[in-house]
Amino acid sequence: MTFQEIQARALEIRKQYEVVEIKKYGKRWTTEQIAEGLVGDVGDLMKLVQAKSGIRDIEHVDEKLSHELADCLWCIIVLSNEYGIDLEHEFLRTMNALEKRIQSKSTS
Numbered sequence: 001m002t003f004q005e006i007q008a009r010a011l012e013i014r015k016q017y018e019v020v021e022i023k024k025y026g027k028r029w030t031t032e033q034i035a036e037g038l039v040g041d042v043g044d045l046m047k048l049v050q051a052k053s054g055i056r057d058i059e060h061v062d063e064k065l066s067h068e069l070a071d072c073l074w075c076i077i078v079l080s081n082e083y084g085i086d087l088e089h090e091f092l093r094t095m096n097a098l099e100k101r102i103q104s105k106s107t108s
Helices: 003-025 031-052 061-082 087-106
Strands: none
Touching: 003 061, 003 087, 031 061, 061 087
């Protein structure tokens, strides 16, 4: 699956959630509410990271970790779409900048 296909799938699921939100709350979630959801997901992710390092005891940690990472990615894709950010382009641009920074540090 390409990154564009992953994005399209994430946005398809977002549209389905919007229908549920409108039925349940009378309106779709705002970008702020989606970001708040991401913060909650990151908190859950941190607990699972702690479990992987032996600080917490969580059953089925690998399965839950995989799920939480996917949840976080979904939120990031949805937020980037809401803000009109070409996530693939920005990711590649950021990786190039990080690589240049690493290379400059290794040659100095």
